[in-house]
Every structure is written in C-alpha cells, then in structure tokens.
Amino acid sequence: MVSGCAAPDAPSAGDPELPDADEPVDPAVLIHSEVAEEFAQLTLDVGGVQYDADGLGFGYRNQPLNVFVDGDVETFTEEMFGFDVTIRAIPSQFRFNYGDGSGDRLLNTPGMDRVDYAELTGQPTDEYIETPTSHVYDETGTFEVNVTTTYTGEYQVEGGPWIPIPGTVTAEADPGESDIWRIRSAPVSGDCEHSSQWGCGEAFDGETPQIFVENGWCEETGRC
Template sequence: PAAAGEASVCGNANAWTGCAENTGSGVDIGGTKHKSDSSGDNNSGDNYSSDDEADADDDTCPSPRPCYEVGMREDHPAVTLSDLASFTPAKPNLSGEPDGVGVVGMPTNIVARAGTHEIPGTLFEYDVVVRFTPSAFRFDYGDGSSRTTSTGGSSWEALGQTEFTPTATSHVYADRGTYDVSVTVLYSPAVSFGDGWIDIPGTVAAMTGGYGVRVVEVHTALVDKTCIENPAGPGC
C-alpha cells in the first residue's frame, strides 16, 4: 500500500488492489498484491493473493473497475433539483371546518395533510430512491391573504379546542362570499443510491386547490318558535 500522503496506482509493482461486491445479504471484499515481473532470486515466492488456494487465473473482482480505497463510499453524480424533474411528489389533501362553510369575523380552520414519502426510479442510469419531506405549507385563502407555516394544521377536536377558535392555519374572513382556498407544500428532497441519503438543496412544490369556502354572516334574534315550527321565521 502507498505510504501516508502518497497516491497508489492500480497495477503498479508492490501495489494492493481490491474489490467489494454487495450480495444483498453481505459485502464480499477481495484483494491482490502485485509484484514486479523482473526476474531474480529476490522475487521467488513473492506472488501474494487474498486466498492462498485461489487459482492464478481467477478474476479478483466479478467485473473490472478503477482503483479505489476499500471502505470508501463510491462516488455518484452530483444531483440538483432540475435532475429530479421526473420525480413528482404527492399533492396534499385539503379540508376545512366547518366543512365548506365559514362565518364572517370568526376563524375558519383550514387543514392540509402531507407526509414524508419515497419514490424509486432511475437517475443517470443508476437505481435511485428520492425521498420528499414536507418542510413548509403555504396557504392561500382566496381573499388575497396567505400564510406560510411549518405545519399543515389539525382539527379543533385533535387540538382540544372548541369550534371557531384560532389555530396555526385558520383564517378570519371579513366579508361574505365564496372563496377558493389552496395550499402548496414545499418538500425538501433527498436521494439514495443505496449507500445513504444525500440532501438536495432547495425545495419542490406540490399544490392542491379547488376547496371552496362559503362565508356567511350570523345574526342573533329572539324568536318565539323554532324553524321547524315556523319555517318562515327569522333566520329560517
């Protein structure tokens, strides 16, 4: 092997070369020491092998590969966001409470659901797995207001709150009308070529829209009969 600070070259006299093969249940490592071909008594018996019984004609590795340091992780091509264009993360689910309804001046709770997921595929002719992890949620409430949070939110019941109380993702509408709500999830990607995860700088967006919220006004009135008893009564 090369001395500290020196680079070894495959095939050089007195150089060690090796290979590692992943069998799926373990890693087989082999190596061969190459001696000089010069004749003389000094070389007698100096042809070493990782297996004393191995035939001199046997290949050290299943297939030829460049010289490398045993135990070092194999280099892979650098990956950028643009390289992941063929990997599309899942769109978030979008809901609200009350379901599809809001009240002027009171919080309407909007909830988005998205989770970490993995997509297998091929990149640069390598088998690869791309992992998408939600890092931010951008809510557009349809009235010109928006909010970016680190959470997709939860129902009032899951939060242990009463209805029409503020949450991290709720919104208060000032006017009556029907509003189209959407949410965009920003995913942080990572890739694995089978030997560990590599974080990719940047985020990938996935958007869900089309959730309509009808915002109404609520007025209180004293009546002497219910709407069942008097369907034409105030507020019925």
C-alpha cells in the same frame, strides 16, 4: 472499482463535475447527478385543500375557519446504475392563500383537522377554535383557497446514509372553496310553531344551499 451490492461512497459536498469520458467514472458521482436531475423534475400529488369534516368549507364571518393540507413525506425507490436508490421529498414550508386579498401566509405546518388539534392541545372539541392554519374572513362570499408546498430532498443508496439533494421543488394542492356566511339573531317570543315564524323555516328560504350538496356536507352529517 465497486463490486457486488456495496453502495458507492457518498460524493463530496456540492455538485460534483463529471469526469472526462476517458476517465473512470465514480458511481457515486453518476448517481448524485441523476438524483439531482430527477428531483428537480419531480411531480408530487399532494391532494387538495381540506376542511374540517363537520363543516367542509362552510363558515361564518369573523369566526375562524380551519384549512389544512396533507404534509406527508413522499418516498420513491428506483434502480440507478445497478444500485437501489431511495429519494424522499420532505415538506418544509406551506404557503397559504385564503383568496380574500389578505395575502400569502408562510407556515412550517400543514395543519390538521380542528378536532384533532383541539385534542392535541387540550381545547374544547365542539368549538370553532383557532388553529395555526385557520383564517378569519371579514366578508361573506365564496373564496378560493390555494396552498403551495415546498419540499427539500435527500437520497440514500442501498440503505446507506441520507445525502442532501440540492435545491427545492414545489407542488400545488387542488384549490378549496371557503363559503362564508353571516350570523343574524333576534329575540323571539317562544318555540317555533310553524315555518313562517322568524328563524323557524328551513335555512335559506327552504332550499338547501348547493354548496352543502356539492361538498358532501349533507351526506356526511345527515342534516339536510
């Protein structure tokens, strides 16, 4: 019998079976069963697919475009059968689909902002370097990017040891949109003198691309 606030002993490996109704019930068995059920039904808010702050989804064909998601451990605490039980969901795998027919890509990292990755790895921060989660698009266009995160779980009772939870759960990030353009270049005779000269007018026939307005690029950079 458990008294006071002492945590019950951890259950043995595997999914314990509940005893008959007329037998004493070990609180550890009840908690383990309740935790497993709650974890299987867990709904996680993982946010959305993210892009670098200096691009916000805009990129060029045949150049790496960095895409990433949050990879935080989610922790919840609640009372079960008179005990404080903490459950944590740990991201273990990330399935990236870049929307261009290249298929799913399974990774063990959520990625990060390109500048942060460049600083971490000692690479130039002002170049479009490849990251573990970046993607090179072969064609121009807009592409919906989806990321599914798989979580494993564990729990502890009253600050005791962490106990694995059977099974996994998945969560979908809100989709992102990659807007891919091509680069054109040509020799010119000198500096721009008026907007009708090649490459001297405002981009895209004088109209700011709507994607720049919608995704916040104009406000973020002040370049529109």
